[in-house]
Amino acid sequence: MADWGQHEQEAARAIAGASTTGELEDVRVRFLGRKSELALALREVRDRESGMLLNGIRQRLEAALGEREASLAGEELDRRLREEVIDVTLPGEELPIGHLHPITQVRRAVEDAFLGLGWEVRDDREVEFVEYNFDKLAFAPTHSARSPRDTFFFDETRVLRTETSPSQIHIMEEKPPPIYMVSIGRVYRRDAITATRYPIFHQFEGLAVDKGLTLADLKGTLLHVMRALYGPERRVRFRTHFFPFTEPSIEPDVSCGICGGAGCRTCKFSGWIEMGGAGMVDPQVFENVGLDPEEWGGFAFGCGLERTAQLRHDIPDIRALWEGDLRVLRQF
């Protein structure tokens, strides 16, 4: 073979012209195989010059072959994968996913809203002394909540707490102000089970004790919390009310999210939804825990978690929250 340059060109053309890895393999066998002209010639080489020439050709061809092979293999893989089309609308593998109860979701939303304001979170006992559930909270002896018709008594001194408010007394007895806390937990009232009432429910109860607190601080705090729970568009108003442990007492209303305040069935056509109770800490309560009401001021409030969950998710029947029915729970 005289013209190895031509031979190399011919081989290079064949490599470039192979259109499948199979054809390429044929080209490899033909130009670089054990019995190829190049291999045979290499075996016969005796002088250094020819050896360098032929090895150079072989290396270049092998490189070109490798490149071409990678490119053809890539094209063939693409072609094959394109044939492996599946129905991507088929359902995925069923992996376990559980559900947090809506009350827990509300609880966390409440916790987070108050943590953001710098408040601490508490969870207190549910069986209480009458002293903590009523007396120290300045309930009058004739307050209807003191009746066994409204409240679960174990005996004259012990009750299932009727609100989370005993937490106010506990924390004020435990540490000096300033206090900013929210207590969350179960409370009990002697109500028959209906669509709107359940004898066991949850409340969150806030207490702030500091110097110079006003009704305006209460209003601003509740606005923050209501917006955290119901969305940034909500408005808050106050109505006068009465609670034994606050004075002045108010009930906060939040603007109805269903109708935006225009009036609908959910808000009983008032545009406002009752959220619970609130007010400035009654001086008597401060005195009951040994704080000077001239020195310290405070505000407190309480709301129901079930009610919040019902409003957030438009759940008409409170019993749905207590029956453990997966058809309900799996929606959340």
Added chain:
Amino acid sequence: MRVPVSWLREYVDVEMPLDELATRLSVASAEVEGIERRGVADDGGNLGLFRVGRVVEAIKHPNADRLQLTKVDLGEGEPRSIVCGAWNFGVGATVGVALPGAVLPNGLTLERRKVRDEISDGMILAEDEVGLGSDHSGIMVLPETEPGTPLGDVIPLVDEVLLVEATGNRPDLQSISGIAREVAALYDLPPKQFLNRTSSRTMLQPPAGHVRIDIEDYEGCPRYIGRRFEGVAIGPSPVWLRARLNAAGMRPISNVVDVTNYVMLALGSPLHAFDATTLHEDRIVVRRARPGEKIRTLDGTDRELAADDLLIADADRAIALAGIMGGEETEIGEETATVLLEAANFDPFTIFRSSERHRLRSEASSRWEKGVDPHAALAAADMATGLILDLAGGEWTADTDAHDKLPERAAIAYRPERADAVIGVATEPKEQYALLERLGFEHKKSDVIVPTWRARDVTREIDVVEEIARFRLEDVPFTLPARREMIGLLTREQQLRRRVEDTLVGLGFAETYTPSLAPDDDTTWKLPEPISVELTALRTSIVPSLVEAARRNVDAGARSIALFEIARVYLKGGDLPDEHIHVAGVTQGGFLHVKGVVETIYAALKAEPSFERVEDALLHPGKSARTQAGIVGELHPRLLEGEWGAFELDLGELFALSSEPVVYEDFVTYPAIRQDLAFSVPEQVAAGDLVAAAREAAGSELREIRVFDVYRGEQVGDGRKSVALALAYQAPDRTLSEEDATRLRDRITAELGRRFGAELRT
């Protein structure tokens, strides 16, 4: 309280739109829960079709024995012919008539029609037909009025009722006049004189006679006014009074009784009337009950009285449970001619306690227990006196007002700047005093003087502040407390609780809430008066409630059931129960599945679990284990059909085991040597014991050990099993050699051989 607006107007000029009034009252005074519209529809001229008529002729219907054929003058010249089914009236009676085309409250449209061949050109009305009440025993006979007068001018054909829910601290809002006083203050209107409608005898001359009244207990009864009336005729009340009682939600009974209820609703001070001739020795004694004393109250119930029940008695027996309900023996009846009217004042707590004890609440007791102004008794007695004389006739023959020293109006030292500091928005002192004066307070130097009707709820400076705040609620701005010394942070327990919740959610569990009260299961914390058998005692574990929930889900056809709950349980404790927070779960699947769940909870908390066999009433006796924080096992099949796992762990115990924060260990620099070993052991040897013994034998260089297979069969022989272990050896400071691995393996093999007769299988 139901407040008919037509009645309210008697005491204050209600000219503002009712919706606005309702909102104003709700914000500043007492919640208005709704506005009820009553009576005849007031559109399309409907009201004009209701007129006053005078019966000019009344004969029996020629073709029907039970019907009357009447001619009624409606001021139109020619009287109309009307057929009527009632017989309680005759010629000359003034009646209400609806003309053809009128729409009645029940939706019926009247037509001119023939009744048994006679024309009936309208309808003579009974109370219930115009929505004034439920009475259909006869038609309404009205006071004499010019025929043709719109009926709405004579009786409240159209009315609106405000449904006002006053709070417990405002007994002064438990009456129509009290609400009127509040409306006047809110809108700065002059209040009207309260007594104007009720009696023609505005100047009552008290008689010389006295009623003998002995108050033995001024604490329970600070005041008792007794008035005797003789020659009284008991009968039905006039339509206007019946209509008002009905609109206010009370049932009319008879004139004297209706007057007591009417005055209670009007002025807020409850009254009672006795048949005076039934009183022994003609006297009233107010005292506490004697041992063994009994009374039969007006509801027909015999009641055993307790020593601190306050009674109205005569010479020798109880005649009323004071402030709550009268006795049957002294009740006003149709024959009663002598009436003893009681206008008293009772101690709230005394009435509350008796009302509680006897489980008896009445319109009266619900007012007394909130506290009624003792000064209101006299106004109530006067209003009732005028009405009784007007409506039942007779003569007022005796009057006694027995009382101790009546409370004076309290003076409260008041700093207007205090209101500004609490409310967060400034109100000029002059304006504050003006607002207070509208509410009936007086301003004297640095004091404010409290009106008698607010004596109970306004006793301190802060209570006066609230009066100002009520007017300013809409002006209060939104601010946040100045933030000092406030650090919002969940406690470790609160953070870990969230992690447990999230872990279980990740494992496919649905969180549920079930009642913490359960059927009584011999637990310590039992309610003496539960509302149902299902909700009797505080639970000591959560699993039974979850089993119930799981069963309901099975019945509902649910699949892949896995439920968990985090809640308190209530153990015996001391004066109060020992409350622990538990996490419990119930899931479909066997022991190893639920154990895997528990192990995952431990792992999520960076805690190391251990398990040993245990027997628990709820669980399969052979497939249940105790772990540090609680129990795990298969549910006993008698509880739920199929294979179910359950666990219940004490969160406090779990969190104590958590080794957070994690301390870093270098498992990267020096690689581990992995080894699989299988041991043949007698059947009764627990895998957990093998693992524990291996750890003990190998020491800290055995980093990982895990059971990955248990095999039984011919090759291991009867009574034995093969337990396959995957091990990893590793040291923090050097690469272990094959020799090290062999040394460790030999130590493990020797120890397991010695302790359990284990043989290494090759």
